[in-house]
Amino acid sequence: MITEDAKQKFNELFGYESQRLFFSPGRINLIGEHTDYNGGNVFPCAISLGIYAAYGDRDDNTVRMYSMNLPDQGTVEFSLDDLHFDKADGWSNYPKGMIAEIINQGHKLSHGFDVVVNGNLPDGAGLSSSASIELLTAEIVNDVFSFGIDQQELVNYGKLVENNFIGVNSGIMDQFAIGMGKKDKAILLDTNSMKFEYVPVELGNHVIVIMNTKKHRELADSKYNERRAECEEALKRLQTGVKIDSLGDLSEAEFDENSYLINDETLIKRARHAVFENQRTLLAKAALIDSDLETFGKLVNASHVSLHYDYDVTGKELDTLAETAWEQPGVVGARMTGAGFGGCAIAIVEKDKVDDFIKNVGDTYEKTIGHPGEFYIAEISDGPREIK
Numbered sequence: 463m464i465t466e467d468a469k470q471k472f473n474e475l476f477g478y479e480s481q482r483l484f485f486s487p488g489r490i491n492l493i494g495e496h497t498d499y500n501g502g503n504v505f506p507c508a509i510s511l512g513i514y515a516a517y518g519d520r521d522d523n524t525v526r527m528y529s530m531n532l533p534d535q536g537t538v539e540f541s542l543d544d545l546h547f548d549k550a551d552g553w554s555n556y557p558k559g560m561i562a563e564i565i566n567q568g569h570k571l572s573h574g575f576d577v578v579v580n581g582n583l584p585d586g587a588g589l590s591s592s593a594s595i596e597l598l599t600a601e602i603v604n605d606v607f608s609f610g611i612d613q614q615e616l617v618n619y620g621k622l623v624e625n626n627f628i629g630v631n632s633g634i635m636d637q638f639a640i641g642m643g644k645k646d647k648a649i650l651l652d653t654n655s656m657k658f659e660y661v662p663v664e665l666g667n668h669v670i671v672i673m674n675t676k677k678h679r680e681l682a683d684s685k686y687n688e689r690r691a692e693c694e695e696a697l698k699r700l701q702t703g704v705k706i707d708s709l710g711d712l713s714e715a716e717f718d719e720n721s722y723l724i725n726d727e728t729l730i731k732r733a734r735h736a737v738f739e740n741q742r743t744l745l746a747k748a749a750l751i752d753s754d755l756e757t758f759g760k761l762v763n764a765s766h767v768s769l770h771y772d773y774d775v776t777g778k779e780l781d782t783l784a785e786t787a788w789e790q791p792g793v794v795g796a797r798m799t800g801a802g803f804g805g806c807a808i809a810i811v812e813k814d815k816v817d818d819f820i821k822n823v824g825d826t827y828e829k830t831i832g833h834p835g836e837f838y839i840a841e842i843s844d845g846p847r848e849i850k
């Protein structure tokens with residue numbers, strides 16, 4: 463078992479029994495992609511795939527961390543007195559960044575600790591392994607040192623870690639979805655006002671299948687920051703003629719009337735995606751509440767098409783998964799989820815068609831791309847927590 467393995471590895475590496483166990487989920491986004499840094503709506507949920515941590519106190523100022531998912535990186539060791547980004551430290555920059563941020567916010571950790579993490583969340587697969595490890599660290603530190611920091615504050619710290627420590631200009635969606643996750647609920651979050659609402663995900667005789675391209679990518683190396691800069695430039699040009707603070711302020715019609723102000727084909731496409739995706743997300747939420755899965759699925763498909771043609775973040779792997787999924791019996795909708803450029807897609811599939819679905823999409827994917835994909839059934843889960 464995943465937690466038993468973590469405890470055993472802890473003992474083996476550090477020579478004493480771990481004292482506590484923690485868990486943090488990954489996330490999928492149902493719809494509302496690349497809208498969270500454009501003042502738009504997102505509609506994600508936390509999933510039961512995630513990262514577990516076996517934890518033990520130390521009495522000095524050292525932190526030691528080991529990931530059973532990335533054994534090549536060995537045990538990473540750093541001091542609470544010297545928390546700087548170091549590329550050589552790989553994944554542990556995320557926990558390190560979170561610890562640094564918590565200290566930065568005025569909290570004092572009275573001692574170091576040892577941690578072994580073990581996850582069933584595929585790493586670098588667009589299911590937010592990085593936000594998961596950030597919020598896992600936040601959960602551990604907040605709990606062990608009884609800081610009582612509000613969960614939404616920790617979510618904000620996670621974004622600061624990405625933006626300032628790691629150097630990815632990401633929005634708030636991933637940290638929010640994970641930190642605020644609730645079983646069987648999606649979160650409709652307006653990233654402009656930060657107002658949010660839990661919406662039950664009731665799919666009747668359908669399930670959500672996660673489809674992994676197995677094309678690894680790190681946001682830090684992707685065109686993520688470039689897309690964000692393109693949206694900022696489009697906004698700046700729009701603001702010469704309309705009074706808006708973000709692309710999320712525009713309706714589709716207002717965008718069409720004013721897109722001449724942008725006057726650049728690529729920038730118009732990027733901004734159009736942000737504006738239309740934002741509105742699509744609200745329609746999708748309403749369809750889900752009305753149990754109108756057919757409409758929901760069409761909006762999900764439209765999101766993928768827009769991310770392909772207008773936003774240009776899908777790529778051959780994600781397109782193959784989504785387009786093959788669309789052709790299968792019992793499929794309501796399918797799209798890439800997360801940042802894109804590889805990573806994962808999701809499909810809403812009739813329960814008794816899932817086996818055929820996985821076989822057919824899996825075969826076509828492997829034939830077209832040259833390596834197999836991977837498939838999981840998504841269970842929508844609670845946020846970070848201690849496991850007793």
Ligand code: GLA
Pocket residue numbers: 494495496497498499632633634635636800801802
């Ligand atoms: C990544 C970022 C999020 C969001 C998505 C795209 O997951 O971390 O903030 O921008 O991409 O919707």
